[in-house]
Amino acid sequence: MSGTKGLTRQQMADRVAFEFQDGWIVNLGVGIPTMCSNTDIGDRDIVYHSENGVIGYGGVAAPGTEDLNLVNAGGQNVTLKPGAAVVNHADSFGIIRGGHIDVTVMGAYQVSMKGDFANWKLKGQKGGGIGGAMDLAACAKRVFIILEHVTRDGSPRLVQSCDLPVTARGVVKMVATNYGLFEPTGDGFLLREIAPGLTVDEIRASTAGKLTVVDNLQTIKVVGG
Amino acid sequence: MTQKSKVVGSFREAVADIPDGSTIGFGGFAMPGVAFNLIKALMEQGAKRLTLVANTTGGAQQPRMPDIGMLVENGQVAKVICAFTAATRPTDVLPFTKYYESGEVDAELVPQGTLAERMRAAGAGVPAFYTPTAVGTELAEGRETRFINGREYLLEYALPLDYAFIRARKADTFGNLRFHRAQRNFNPVMATAARCTIVEVDDPIVPAGTIDADDVHTPGIFVHRLVQVPPEPEGLWPTKRQERRR
Numbered sequence: 001m002s003g004t005k006g007l008t009r010q011q012m013a014d015r016v017a018f019e020f021q022d023g024w025i026v027n028l029g030v031g032i033p034t035m036c037s038n039t040d041i042g043d044r045d046i047v048y049h050s051e052n053g054v055i056g057y058g059g060v061a062a063p064g065t066e067d068l069n070l071v072n073a074g075g076q077n078v079t080l081k082p083g084a085a086v087v088n089h090a091d092s093f094g095i096i097r098g099g100h101i102d103v104t105v106m107g108a109y110q111v112s113m114k115g116d117f118a119n120w121k122l123k124g125q126k127g128g129g130i131g132g133a134m135d136l137a138a139c140a141k142r143v144f145i146i147l148e149h150v151t152r153d154g155s156p157r158l159v160q161s162c163d164l165p166v167t168a169r170g171v172v173k174m175v176a177t178n179y180g181l182f183e184p185t186g187d188g189f190l191l192r193e194i195a196p197g198l199t200v201d202e203i204r205a206s207t208a209g210k211l212t213v214v215d216n217l218q219t220i221k222v223v224g225g
Numbered sequence: 226m227t228q229k230s231k232v233v234g235s236f237r238e239a240v241a242d243i244p245d246g247s248t249i250g251f252g253g254f255a256m257p258g259v260a261f262n263l264i265k266a267l268m269e270q271g272a273k274r275l276t277l278v279a280n281t282t283g284g285a286q287q288p289r290m291p292d293i294g295m296l297v298e299n300g301q302v303a304k305v306i307c308a309f310t311a312a313t314r315p316t317d318v319l320p321f322t323k324y325y326e327s328g329e330v331d332a333e334l335v336p337q338g339t340l341a342e343r344m345r346a347a348g349a350g351v352p353a354f355y356t357p358t359a360v361g362t363e364l365a366e367g368r369e370t371r372f373i374n375g376r377e378y379l380l381e382y383a384l385p386l387d388y389a390f391i392r393a394r395k396a397d398t399f400g401n402l403r404f405h406r407a408q409r410n411f412n413p414v415m416a417t418a419a420r421c422t423i424v425e426v427d428d429p430i431v432p433a434g435t436i437d438a439d440d441v442h443t444p445g446i447f448v449h450r451l452v453q454v455p456p457e458p459e460g461l462w463p464t465k466r467q468e469r470r471r
Contacts, residue, residue, distance in 0.1 A: 030313050051337060052254040052410045068256060068464035069394075070406040075255040075286075086406055088413045088442075089254070090345040093338030097356065116361075126326050127310030127334050131280075134364070135338030138357040169361035 004148060005202075006178035006195035011222050012146050014039045015193070016105055016176045019144065024102035025049050025095075027136055030074040032146045033105035040223075047083075048072075049101060051132040053092035056084030073132065096132065097139045104140035106133060108147050110162045113209040115172040115184040117145055118164035128165075137168035149177035150206050158182065158189050159208045179203050181220065188212060193220045230398040232430055233450045236266035239423050243272045243388060246303075250344065250419055251279040251293055252391035252412035256286075258404065260390040260425045261461040262454055264291040267301075267390075274303045278344070278386060280337060280411065281309040282321035290463050294320040302330050306384065308337040334364070341414055343384035348417025348447075353382045389419035392454075393443070396426040399433040400448025401441040408464075409442060416447040423450040427465070 007015070013035035020026060020036075022044040028034050037048060037059070048057050050072040057072055058081040066077035087095070095101065108119040117137070121128030137143055147157050158175065174192075175182040180203060181193040188210030191203060196219055204211045233239045240263060243249070249267075253259030268291065275296065282305055283292025296302050298320060310325050310332045312318065324330040335343070336358045346354055355378035359365050369380040391412040394405035402424060404412060416422040430453055433445075454460040 050407075052257075052407050054407055067406060069258075069408045071255045071257055080406075086404075086409055088409050089337075089341040089411045090414045093341050096338055097342075097358065121311075122315060125311065127322075127332055129309040129311045129313045130334060130336050130364075131308050131313060132337040134336040134362065135356075135358045138360065165363045166361065 004178055006149070006180070006198050007220065007222070010035050010038065011220070012176045012178060014223055015181060015220055016144050016146055016174070017041055019174065020044060020046055020103065025100060027051070027096070027101050027104045027140065029104070029106035029133070031107045033107060034074055036105055049095060051089075051092060053087040053089055054078070054084070055087065055095070056081045093132070093135055096135050099139055099141060101136065101140040103142040103144055104136040105144045105146060106136070108145045108157075108167070109164050110157050110159050111145050111147070111172050111175050111184065112159050112162050113184050113188050114161070114186055115170045116162050116166045117143070117168065117172050118162040118166050120167050121165045123164060133167050137171050142173045143168070143171045144174045144176070145172050146176045149179040154206070156206050156208045179206070185212065190214065191217065193218050195220050196222060231400045231445070231449060231451045232398055233452050236262045236425070236452050237269065239263065239450045239452050240266045240270050243267065243270060245273045246275070247272060247387040248276040248278065250386040250389040250411070250415040251277060252389065252410065252415050254280055254407065254410035256464050257406065258392050258408040258410050258412050259290070260392045260423070261291045261463060262425045262452070263390040263423055264293070264296065265461065268296060268299050271301065273301050275301050276304045276306065277302055278306045278340070278384065280340070281307055282319055284320040285312050285317045290461065297321050297324050297330055304331040304333065306333045306335060306340070308335055308340055310334055336364070339381050340384070341411060343381055344386065344411070344414045344418035347383040347385040348414065351383060353380055355379065356381055384418065386415060386419040387421065389415035389422040391415060391422065392425045392427070394427045395431070395436060396424060396448070396451050397431050397433045397436050397445070398451070400424070400445030400451060401433070401436050402443040402448060403436060403440060404442050413443045416443050421449045422447055423452070424448055425452050425454050427454060429453065
């Protein structure tokens with residue numbers, strides 16, 4: 001990740017994974033969110049749910065031991081943890097729509113200060129890739145987003161209002177970027193923790209809306225690469 | 226009870242009568258559960274103006290196996306109903322995308338859970354349902370919504386199929402099915418939504434009664450034709466690598 005400031009992709013995922021509580025049922029989107037399952041969060045038991053109906057998958061299978069009929073939503077050949085179960089797609093989305101997912105972690109192009117986010121369609125594109133994102137966004141108990149803080153040309157991804165088509169409105173509870181950990185507040189963003197090497201002024205300059213900062217701002221603890 | 230066997234001798238025979246203009250559901254999610262052999266047979270059969278229902282149009286993975294994008298490239302498709310007309314990663318390009326962008330093929334983009342539930346509803350006799358999914362997005366523009374207990378929901382209609390193409394691990398001659406791991410995905414739901422469900426089967430098809438009634442994932446009443454997948458190279462086995470190596 002040359003040319004970007006602050007946290008690496010894995011460190012962003014780590015910071016989000018530390019929020020997971022013992023016993024949570026968690027759905028991870030493709031890309032950086034998938035890396036949350038690499039994080040060591042001690043003895044907390046997490047049940048990873050995948051859109052294709054796999055409940056309780058574990059790590060990626062070692063080369064040569066893959067069951068090619070066992071994949072997570074990203075198509076990776078994963079393993080099953082003790083206690084795992086498999087259901088069909090309608091039941092799997094019944095789990096999602098029924099509010100049984102404690103948190104969904106997704107990537108996005110933009111998050112607004114009202115908690116809207118956009119991740120399925122680029123500007124000017126016909127169609128797009130929705131997958132399970134709209135179901136998860138509308139129905140999980142919590143929506144956490146991980147994204148780079150600014151676009152390649154330096155514009156903010158934490159915006160006043162999404163100018164890309166939204167995936168859901170008013171649902172984002174927490175956002176991790178390479179600059180820090182944020183919450184949408186309706187009229188701006190609350191900076192909860194700051195990445196090493198960043199200043200509040202730098203973040204304010206590259207974030208839309210009013211940036212508020214928690215009292216006694218802590219630096220995100222980085223656990224390796 | 227005695228039943229006629231639903232086993233058909235070849236993939237070609239299993240898809241021979243599919244008419245132009247049919248709506249066909251294609252099970253599978255990534256590789257598991259995709260009826261590759263039936264897709265290949267349909268390409269050879271040549272039915273046209275088809276409406277295809279599937280999670281994605283395929284073609285992002287290499288080496289490429291028979292997929293829905295190939296039916297599109299083969300000029301057999303009028304419309305695709307799916308959760309992806311483009312890949313999740315903008316850098317991946319699906320072969321289907323250019324046919325959609327040029328207007329040669331129509332598409333209806335549906336959230337994945339809504340897609341599954343629309344077929345579940347079709348199989349269960351529910352004509353429509355309300356879901357919170359996609360409320361407030363451009364997919365909901367101009368469509369019927371309703372507030373129930375203070376929350377807004379979008380009306381979605383059942384999606385019946387003429388045919389479903391699915392793959393299962395085990396089958397008996399009556400069509401009772403078992404799936405292995407993530408092979409299940411959309412397949413049991415599509416089987417209930419289709420007038421005619423055609424299944425390609427991994428393991429040797431067993432006599433009715435061999436699979437215990439408690440262990441059936443999809444009851445044979447939803448299954449109409451079974452084809453045993455022959456060994457390679459005649460049969461396609463993209464998810465069999467590991468088991469062969471053992």
